[in-house]
């Protein structure tokens with residue numbers, strides 16, 4: 509009853525841009541969430557790959573509270589202590605050169621695109637450069653990020669968008685090569701496509717893109733917003749491929765719950781793109797969010813969060829592969845680390861997701877037919893077992 513009233517109130521005021529699941533969450537603890545009527549849910553969605561440390565991870569809340577008591581916000585006209593710490597850690601772990609903090613993933617994409625355009629502008633002395641993006645990609649909802657998002661029905665109502673964007677096929681190097689010309693300034697791709705249905709890039713594709721971009725002096729952008737921050741068993745998914753982008757975007761788990769994103773540039777891109785006056789943000793990289801980012805990196809290091817992902821991945825994959833074997837409606841598994849998808853056939857994936865919710869398990873969908881799991885990185889075997897038990901019940 510309580511939740512029904514709350515949901516009705518929500519629909520009376522909050523713009524209906526989401527068909528929300530019928531649940532009002534009230535608090536979380538570890539890898540579990542609780543709704544406002546007290547029901548418990550095992551969380552294999554993590555706020556869409558955000559809450560990598562689950563809820564109330566030891567030390568995290570205290571670091572934020574301490575920063576609130578010191579300073580929440582100060583303009584980027586001044587230095588602050590947390591941005592220095594957070595920036596140092598991002599650069600160190602990515603082995604890239606410079607970082608710009610944003611408020612979201614979408615804004616990180618905007619910054620990456622602007623950097624690439626400015627790089628080409630400086631080099632050639634004129635504007636009007638083109639960008640190649642991938643079909644079935646997702647990069648965000650602003651006009652710029654939407655322009656490089658490879659789903660036509662997301663883009664169509666808002667056209668004309670940013671000009672000069674062409675779409676190639678993910679994991680098909682020839683389709684990219686066919687679109688490159690002397691005006692191409694950037695190629696942008698997710699390292700592991702998330703919203704599109706959990707498709708990891710192939711090594712040949714990323715290596716091929718790197719060689720192509722080196723040959724033609726094109727800026728290579730990897731979107732690590734969903735697959736980054738340890739989810740695939742490396743800080744950033746590209747690190748497992750040994751292929752470094754010129755610019756990487758990051759967000760979601762970067763602050764494990766505070767609104768923060770970043771675009772990170774290698775030396776080449778940092779030296780010859782954005783300059784004072786080219787880009788800015790009021791909130792981006794403020795002391796509060798940067799205290800969170802800094803603490804997240806400390807926790808990852810101290811508690812070897814990424815080693816844990818690597819260690820537990822085979823167990824998770826084994827359980828999911830068993831479902832592929834056991835159920836006709838599960839056609840395949842795809843993914844890397846704790847970013848996994850099951851291809852559901854013969855019934856709508858949304859039905860399975862709803863059933864799981866009713867049974868106390870949060871999972872989400874991706875693409876047309878993929879059941880997506882992006883759990884907190886701190887799940888243990890017992891959580892995997894419980895997930896499998898509930899999901900098998902839903903699939904039966």
Ligand SMILES: *Cc1c(COP(=O)(O)O)cnc(C)c1O
Nearest residue numbers: 612613614646647648702733734
């Ligand atoms: C979520 C996501 C975005 C957009 O990030 P927001 O923080 O929602 O703006 C961009 N790219 C990818 C790959 C994402 O998963």
